[in-house]
Structures are given as structure tokens and as C-alpha cells.
Amino acid sequence: MRANPVRQKIAAGQAALGPLLQEIPDSLELVEFFGHAGFDFVIIDGEHGGVHAERARDVARAADAAGICALARVPDADPVRILSFLDSGIQGIILAHCKSADDAEALVRATKYPPRGIRGAASGSRAAQYGYHGAAQARDLVESFDRETLCLGLIEDEVAIDQVGAMLKVDGFDGCFLGAGDLSLSMGLEYYGRQPSHPEVQKLIDRVRDETLAAGKLVMAPSGTGAGAKALIDQGVQMVVLQFGQFFRTACDTYLNAARGQ
Numbered sequence: 301m302r303a304n305p306v307r308q309k310i311a312a313g314q315a316a317l318g319p320l321l322q323e324i325p326d327s328l329e330l331v332e333f334f335g336h337a338g339f340d341f342v343i344i345d346g347e348h349g350g351v352h353a354e355r356a357r358d359v360a361r362a363a364d365a366a367g368i369c370a371l372a373r374v375p376d377a378d379p380v381r382i383l384s385f386l387d388s389g390i391q392g393i394i395l396a397h398c399k400s401a402d403d404a405e406a407l408v409r410a411t412k413y414p415p416r417g418i419r420g421a422a423s424g425s426r427a428a429q430y431g432y433h434g435a436a437q438a439r440d441l442v443e444s445f446d447r448e449t450l451c452l453g454l455i456e457d458e459v460a461i462d463q464v465g466a467m468l469k470v471d472g473f474d475g476c477f478l479g480a481g482d483l484s485l486s487m488g489l490e491y492y493g494r495q496p497s498h499p500e501v502q503k504l505i506d507r508v509r510d511e512t513l514a515a516g517k518l519v520m521a522p523s524g525t526g527a528g529a530k531a532l533i534d535q536g537v538q539m540v541v542l543q544f545g546q547f548f549r550t551a552c553d554t555y556l557n558a559a560r561g562q
Contacts, residue, residue, distance in 0.1 A: 393449070
């Protein structure tokens, strides 16, 4: 497995940035475009975007060509689904609605090889260079997969907040993705009224961020603007997710309003 560009960037003391491709979930050209633009990763969406493992192989190939990391958001910790994504060459898994240490443990077990996990070996997979690594390198290959693959939990439920500390103690669990949108819904607030920015929601988001950073783990958080991304980085966030839909809609509105003199 090639070195994970996100881990390399963070190890060098820099934040990694990349889009969540939800609205346009599996455009290979868009993956390459973001790579050439200078982003560090893309997230394909196996939850809301409906991207399946067979398409993930092409996305991973496009990410490799552009020198960036491909991650996948999954709706559950099903080891069969996760294995399919990883064998395609995806370098990290984000578990949606991660609510407990048991969820974090299930994610890690599905992602790591024995003895830590239950991931099955496929020496002829795309991720394993179709078997051309050689028998003598098999152990090194397994160790590199375990070392380089990212395991992140999306914290987007009120019941998960008090469980974050236990999640962060799970060996192999890399950190938390802060999900204010669904968190606001779980708190009984109206998402489409822009309640993700509600002070009570932000209070919980700040709590998870600070707890995760204090544990020496990774924090991923979304922003649709460069200024917002800079603010997150200044707070210590190591991975910033471009909210592609928000970004693209803003760009379209700006262009059309200027063109029409509005």
C-alpha cells in the first residue's frame, strides 16, 4: 500500500484539506481535478451518495493518479462492505453515526488485519498490487495497510457526545469527524433553519474537538469557505472537509449575480 498522503501531511505539521463528494458522488474527473488543484484527499459517499465498492476502485485509481488520498464514508461497520472498499484501494473509512466505543471497535476490527482485527487478506486485490508484492513482502504489506489506513468516526448524534472519551481509547481509532448537521437534528433543532450553528450545537462540537485533540487524535470538520477552513485549522483541526455543494452553489450564485448585475 502506498503511503497515505493525509498521514504524511499531518505528520509534517500541516492540515489536510479535501472535498466530500456527495452531490456529485463518483466523478473521476472531479477527483483528479481536486488533486491537481492542490487538495489532499477526497471523500466518496457510501451513505448518502450511494457509491458502491465497485465504483470505489475507479475513484481510488483516479486519486492515485492525482497523488491524493481517497476516503469513504460508510453507513455502518459491516466488515464485508468495508473490506470491499479497502481492497479497491480506499485509504480510510469514516463511519457515519458512530455512537459508542463498540461502534469504534467494530470499525477498527473491520479495517485491521488479525490479530487486531478481522480483515481478510486478498493478495491479488488492487490494493495489494494484484499479488505482485511478493511472498517475502506479505508481512510488510499487511503492516503498511494497518499503519496507513485511517479509521474515523462521524460524531453526529447527541447520545454519542458522552461516549467520545471511550471511543478515543479504542486502539486504532484515529479520531472524530464533527457533524453539526445531524447533531442539531438529534437535539430536536431544525436543520434547515441553519441550526447547526446554534450555540448549544457549537458547544457540543467544541467539546468533542477539544477532547479529541487532548487525546492526541485527529479532528475532521467541514467548511464551505477558505476563511472558515482557516479558522478551523487555527483551532487545531487537522483535516478540513470542503462542503462541495455549499462551495459550488456559492460560486454559481456569485457568477450569475455578477453577470446579471444583481
